[in-house]
Amino acid sequence: MSIPRPPSKDFIREIIDEDLSSGKHDGTVTRFPPEPNGYLHLGHAKSICLNFGIAQEYEGRCHLRFDDTNPAKEDTEYVESIKEDIKWLGFDWGDHLYFASDYFEKLYEWAVHLIENGNAYVDDQNAEEMRAGRGDLQNPGTESPFRNRSVEENLDLFSRMREGEFKDGEKVLRARIDMVHPNLNMRDPVIYRIVHTPHHRTGDAWCIYPMYDFTHGQSDALEYVTHSLCTLEFENHRPLYEWFLDHLPVPSRPRQIEFARLNLNYTVMSKRKLLQLVEENYVSGWNDPRMPTISGIRRRGYPAEAIRNFCKTIGITKFKGTNDITLLESSVREILNRDASRFMAVLKPLKVVITNYPEDQVEEFEAVINPENPELGTRKVPFSRELYIEQDDFMEDAPKKFFRLTVGKEVRLRCAYWIRCEEVIKDAEGNITELRCTYDPETRGGENPSDGRKVKATIHWVSAAHALNTEVRLYDRLFSEEAPDAGESNFLDCLNPDSLEVITDAKLEPNLARVPKGETVQFERLGYFCVDSESSGDLPVFNRTVGLRDSWAKAKGKG
RNA sequence: AACUCCAUGGUGUAACGGUAGCACAACAGAUUUUGGUUCUGUUUGUCAAGGUUCGAAUCCUUGUGGAGUUGCCA
Numbered sequence: 001m002s003i004p005r006p007p008s009k010d011f012i013r014e015i016i017d018e019d020l021s022s023g024k025h026d027g028t029v030t031r032f033p034p035e036p037n038g039y040l041h042l043g044h045a046k047s048i049c050l051n052f053g054i055a056q057e058y059e060g061r062c063h064l065r066f067d068d069t070n071p072a073k074e075d076t077e078y079v080e081s082i083k084e085d086i087k088w089l090g091f092d093w094g095d096h097l098y099f100a101s102d103y104f105e106k107l108y109e110w111a112v113h114l115i116e117n118g119n120a121y122v123d124d125q126n127a128e129e130m131r132a133g134r135g136d137l138q139n140p141g142t143e144s145p146f147r148n149r150s151v152e153e154n155l156d157l158f159s160r161m162r163e164g165e166f167k168d169g170e171k172v173l174r175a176r177i178d179m180v181h182p183n184l185n186m187r188d189p190v191i192y193r194i195v196h197t198p199h200h201r202t203g204d205a206w207c208i209y210p211m212y213d214f215t216h217g218q219s220d221a222l223e224y225v226t227h228s229l230c231t232l233e234f235e236n237h238r239p240l241y242e243w244f245l246d247h248l249p250v251p252s253r254p255r256q257i258e259f260a261r262l263n264l265n266y267t268v269m270s271k272r273k274l275l276q277l278v279e280e281n282y283v284s285g286w287n288d289p290r291m292p293t294i295s296g297i298r299r300r301g302y303p304a305e306a307i308r309n310f311c312k313t314i315g316i317t318k319f320k321g322t323n324d325i326t327l328l329e330s331s332v333r334e335i336l337n338r339d340a341s342r343f344m345a346v347l348k349p350l351k352v353v354i355t356n357y358p359e360d361q362v363e364e365f366e367a368v369i370n371p372e373n374p375e376l377g378t379r380k381v382p383f384s385r386e387l388y389i390e391q392d393d394f395m396e397d398a399p400k401k402f403f404r405l406t407v408g409k410e411v412r413l414r415c416a417y418w419i420r421c422e423e424v425i426k427d428a429e430g431n432i433t434e435l436r437c438t439y440d441p442e443t444r445g446g447e448n449p450s451d452g453r454k455v456k457a458t459i460h461w462v463s464a465a466h467a468l469n470t471e472v473r474l475y476d477r478l479f480s481e482e483a484p485d486a487g488e489s490n491f492l493d494c495l496n497p498d499s500l501e502v503i504t505d506a507k508l509e510p511n512l513a514r515v516p517k518g519e520t521v522q523f524e525r526l527g528y529f530c531v532d533s534e535s536s537g538d539l540p541v542f543n544r545t546v547g548l549r550d551s552w553a554k555a556k557g558k559g
Numbered sequence: 560a561a562c563u564c565c566a567u568g569g570u571g572u573a574a575c576g577g578u579a580g581c582a583c584a585a586c587a588g589a590u591u592u593u594g595g596u597u598c599u600g601u602u603u604g605u606c607a608a609g610g611u612u613c614g615a616a617u618c619c620u621u622g623u624g625g626a627g628u629u630g631c632c633a
Contacts, residue, residue: 008573035633070632127631136629137561172631182562184629193631212633235564236628258564260626265570271633313582315572317565320626324570327583337596344593372596403594412592446592458592525593552594 010316012050012257016058016227025226028060032086032093033100033216033230035067036078036200038271039286040085040294042307042328043262049311050259051229052091063223064093068101069215071199079200081286085294090304096223100215101201103222107210108162110218110248111173111192115154119247120191121147122157123174130172133179134187140180141187147176161194164207168194175214177243185240189213217241220254228254231261232318262314263322265482267292268491282495283478289532289543290478290499300475301520301530301545306335325477329546336520336528336545341369343515344381344414344460345523345542346507347472349388351434351464354419357385362465365445367415379511383416386464388507390525393459394435396424401555403456405435412458414524418443460524467507470539472529474501506542513539520545 009017019025030051034044055062064086068074086093114120123146125133135141149157161171173192181187191214196207220228228241235258245253261269268274269292277283277291286293289300297307310331314323344367363383369376389405398406405411410420423436442449446458481494515521517540520530527547535541 010572014575033633037633067633073632130631131629134629138629139561141629169631184562187629190631195631209631211631216633232564233627234633236562238563260565313571317572319565319571321571324583327571330583333595342593368592371591371593401594414592416592448592455592457594460593522593522595525595527595548593548595550594555594 010259011318012227012229012259012316013054013057015255015257016054019226020058028054028058028227029063029223029225030054030060030227030229031063031065031220031223031225033065033067033219034082035070035073036075036082037070037073038078038275040082041269041271041274042264042292042294042297043269044085045089045294045307046262046311046314047229047231048086048089048091049308050316052086052093053311054227054229060226061096062091062093063096063098063225065098065100065219065223067212067216067219068099068199068201069209069212071195071197071209074200076200081295085298088294088298088304089307098219098223099201100210100219101199103215103219104202104206104210106222107215107218108208111158111210111214112155113248114175114191115158115173116151117247118151119176120173121149121154121176122161123147123172123188123190124170126169130190134184135179137184143179144174144188147188158192161192161208162206164196166194168196170194173208175240175243183236183239185213185236186243189240213237213240214244217244217254217256218248218250220256221245221250221252224252225254226252228256230256230258232258232320233261234258258318259316260318260320263320264292264325264328265322266325266477266479266484268479268485270485273485273491276492277478280492282492287533289473289475298518299530299533300543301336301518301528302332303335303339303520306331309334322483332546333528333549336522338372339370340520340522340528341376341515342367342371342522342524343379343512344462344509345472345512345526345529346388346390346460346462346467347474347503347523347526348391349462349505349507350391350394350432352387352389352419352437352461353434354385354387354417354439355422355436356438359385361385362463365415381415381509381511382463382466383413384463384465387413387461388464388467389413389435389459389461393457394421394432396432403552404459405457410440410453410455412443412446412455413461414458415446416461417441417446418449418453418455460526462507462509464507466510468510468513468539470506470508470512470541472503472506472542472544473532474503474544475499476501515540522548 032051052062133142172190174188177186179187192208287295287299310328364380366378367381393404417439419437419439425434476499478499479494480496484491484494517531528545529542530545532541
């Protein structure tokens with residue numbers, strides 16, 4: 001017998017454990033710092049689960065801080081959607097809502113502090129001159145002709161920048177670090193630029209704005225954040241992050257730790273590409289159910305719990321791998337299998353007439369709401385002489401492995417009766433329009449008959465007279481290539497032409513009229529479907545969340 | 560021969576010098592009034608070469624491969 005090992009932790013949680021046990025910190029404070037310039041996506045969900053998850057586990061706190069230092073790109077609309085998405089994911093920042101723009105005055109003061117100590121200067125060079133002076137990956141930079149201005153002159157110029165005396169781009173404030181540093185970020189980075197654009201919160205109070213690098217670490221320090229978790233592309237910024245903390249009278253010493261961002265196959269995650277999909281109308285909007293945005297997957301019917309589980313499963317490392325979308329779908333099915341109520345719906349109807357069933361008779365059968373949770377009880381489903389079954393559940397020339405209905409064969413109608421197909425009716429073009437079947441009264445409720453007869457399949461059905469006719473949207477992955485943004489080709493060339501199929505005459509079990517917007521249910525044998533949050537009119541519109549695993553389709557595909 | 564970081568089955572992730580495990584995927588079988596679920600089993604892995612060690616996925620060296628960085632974006 002060995003002692004069970006404690007559940008393994010990712011490298012970030014190990015660092016936190018060490019910091020706690022060494023006494024470096026006596027609590028844990030993290031933050032989720034989105035820029036309000038777009039909608040949140042699954043990549044953000046990974047970061048949210050990490051930061052808020054750590055706060056919960058360590059009984060610390062996680063701040064929601066909007067990194068709003070670029071008025072040209074940001075808007076209050078995004079602030080609101082971001083809050084909504086985080087709440088939907090199941091996390092709460094409590095009283096800890098902050099904006100980097102709340103720190104503009106303090107940041108200005110600290111910029112002056114740098115100038116006073118000879119650690120920052122106003123540069124009159126334009127962007128192009130600065131680029132030339134920065135050098136490149138192989139070559140060192142050269143110092144700006146304005147680098148050695150006096151403290152007094154810098155102070156005067158910087159305050160006049162604030163007063164609005166200069167136009168955009170005319171001057172910048174730069175940290176005075178090292179123009180030959182091997183890390184380009186350290187070659188006198190710009191820390192303030194002039195932007196005469198109203199800010200969504202501070203209006204026109206400012207016309208100079210701090211850069212990300214001059215804002216983030218200081219904001220962390222002001223909020224007493226202990227561990228500032230960000231993605232790998234900020235690795236090269238860490239020396240700068242620390243340089244500012246070293247040269248400024250900050251109240252605390254946060255630590256930046258980087259982890260790999262989320263990559264998923266068959267989708268794109270970059271804000272730019274998602275924006276392009278929206279703007280060029282490849283999708284219906286940010287919350288199109290095919291989008292990897294939080295609002296998109298919510299509308300698609302993915303449960304928040306499934307997203308959280310998924311994020312737990314993929315873990316936190318520094319390895320930039322690509323996660324398989326099937327892992328996400330598996331998390332979604334796991335939750336939905338447990339929670340979703342079952343109903344019957346026929347997507348592609350084929351009429352069946354039970355010739356030996358009385359014409360005006362209607363029976364009601366009891367059907368289990370969820371076999372995974374019998375306490376939920378049963379529902380009543382009407383049955384009559386004319387029904388719809390799924391076109392895929394009938395084949396005229398059926399292969400041996402086809403278990404469903406074919407002429408002369410018998411199947412079970414779920415919870416109803418066994419039926420045998422006697423005759424196929426076709427139109428002039430030879431299309432199958434109707435099936436004539438007979439039922440066995442002894443199999444009432446779907447029970448096995450006393451003669452020991454066996455049936456290989458149970459199929460779903462809807463009574464024609466009682467059916468609700470409605471729209472169902474079948475969503476599939478947006479891209480047909482595993483890595484749409486890889487290589488030279490345009491990601492738009494990889495769009496899956498069949499990512500949306502709209503069915504307008506699906507036949508639903510009448511109980512489905514009562515499902516509220518946003519709820520995801522199972523259409524038996526087909527998949528999980530969610531009532532579209534934007535559906536209007538008398539009948540709900542259903543979105544396919546994800547199909548059921550389908551081993552028949554797989555076997556059939558192999559030929 | 561710029562700097563920094565990364566490398567474990569098909570994919571992702573554990574193993575903290577001592578039996579390479581888990582999930583997803585795939586494949587087979589059992590159960591099943593959903594070809595779903597559940598259960599059982601199978602296949603597949605430490606980038607390479609040296610070194611340290613009784614013992615290396617783990618430590619060291621070198622190499623190979625990949626990623627990020629040359630915004631007045633974040």
